Amino acid sequence: MISMTRLVTTAGLALALLAGGPRAARAQEVRPPAAGGQPAAPAARPARLRPLFGGLTPAQATAAFGAAQLEAIAKSFASREEASAFFSTKGYEYLAENQADTATYRFNLAWLLNPRNADAFRGLGVVASQEPTPDASIALLLQALALAPNNALVLSDLGTSYLIRFNKTHKKKDLTAGQELLQRAVAADATNAVAWQQLARGYYYQEKYALAWEAVHKTQALSTGSLDFGLVSDLLAKQPDPQGTFK
Numbered sequence: 001m002i003s004m005t006r007l008v009t010t011a012g013l014a015l016a017l018l019a020g021g022p023r024a025a026r027a028q029e030v031r032p033p034a035a036g037g038q039p040a041a042p043a044a045r046p047a048r049l050r051p052l053f054g055g056l057t058p059a060q061a062t063a064a065f066g067a068a069q070l071e072a073i074a075k076s077f078a079s080r081e082e083a084s085a086f087f088s089t090k091g092y093e094y095l096a097e098n099q100a101d102t103a104t105y106r107f108n109l110a111w112l113l114n115p116r117n118a119d120a121f122r123g124l125g126v127v128a129s130q131e132p133t134p135d136a137s138i139a140l141l142l143q144a145l146a147l148a149p150n151n152a153l154v155l156s157d158l159g160t161s162y163l164i165r166f167n168k169t170h171k172k173k174d175l176t177a178g179q180e181l182l183q184r185a186v187a188a189d190a191t192n193a194v195a196w197q198q199l200a201r202g203y204y205y206q207e208k209y210a211l212a213w214e215a216v217h218k219t220q221a222l223s224t225g226s227l228d229f230g231l232v233s234d235l236l237a238k239q240p241d242p243q244g245t246f247k
Contacts, residue, residue: 049101051124051140053108058115061108070112084114091123100127118148125157133168134161152189155181160198166205178202186218193223201231209239217243 047053053061062070077083088110094103104127110120121144128137141158148154159181166174179202185195200215212235219226232246241247 048105048108051104051108051128051136052111058112061112065109065112073109074113080113081117084110084117084120086110087113088117088119088123091120095123095126100130103127116147118144118151118154121147122151122154122157125161129157129161129164134164137161138165150184150188152185152192152195155185155188156192156195156198159185159195159202163198163202163205175202175205179206191222193219193226196222197226197228197231200235201228204231204235204238207238209235210242213239213242217245220245 047056047061047064053064056064074080074083077086087106091103091106091110094100094106103123107120107123107127110117111124114120121140125137125140125144128140131137138158138161141154141161144151144154145158159178162174162178162181165171166178179199182195182199182202185192186199189195196215196218200212200219203209203212203215212231216227216232216235235241236246
């Protein structure tokens with residue numbers, strides 16, 4: 001374990017080397033109006049602000065980023081793994097501040113430093129969940145799961161993504177996959193209120209209302225703030241709450 005002093009020092013050095021990166025999340029850039037006054041198409045997003053640099057291999061992304069700059073950043077830490085963990089943690093901090101572009105850049109850097117960092121893939125999967133379809137998010141979260149098959153947060157996020165896709169496709173395989181992953185998530189961490197809430201939604205889709213109510217009450221006991229009251233209303237329309245808590 002590194003000391004707090006060491007962490008602050010290495011962080012300062014590494015972040016100084018990232019001066020060319022995005023300082024904050026920003027809306028997609030729009031080009032000036034074209035001839036005739038019609039708005040032009042939005043400018044393409046820089047590769048560093050797209051998950052995995054837009055789908056590059058680690059070798060391709062390292063060349064695009066700059067091998068020398070990446071090596072200089074890595075040398076600010078005891079190991080590449082430590083550096084990668086630092087930047088994936090920073091990525092989640094930026095996500096919490098709604099700075100998705102900066103978060104993406106940090107997750108991309110974490111991946112470059114250690115392509116086996118499951119947290120980097122999970123973070124990019126969370127970023128990709130903002131896309132119109134969950135396909136990109138699922139693909140990234142599957143890579144996270146391959147690296148950390150028992151990670152409750154990855155299981156929960158991936159299971160939720162499959163339920164989102166089921167809500168669009170109505171394909172039973174998406175619902176089945178989502179429920180299996182969410183069940184694994186609560187088995188790995190029974191205190192994961194979000195996973196219990198999503199599991200309740202999945203049971204609702206399967207018309208297993210008694211199980212859905214059980215999962216809702218698990219959620220309530222862990223975190224009232226995680227309750228989906230829309231789901232509660234939907235459930236009440238199908239079956240009264242067996243515990244009589246919700247009416």
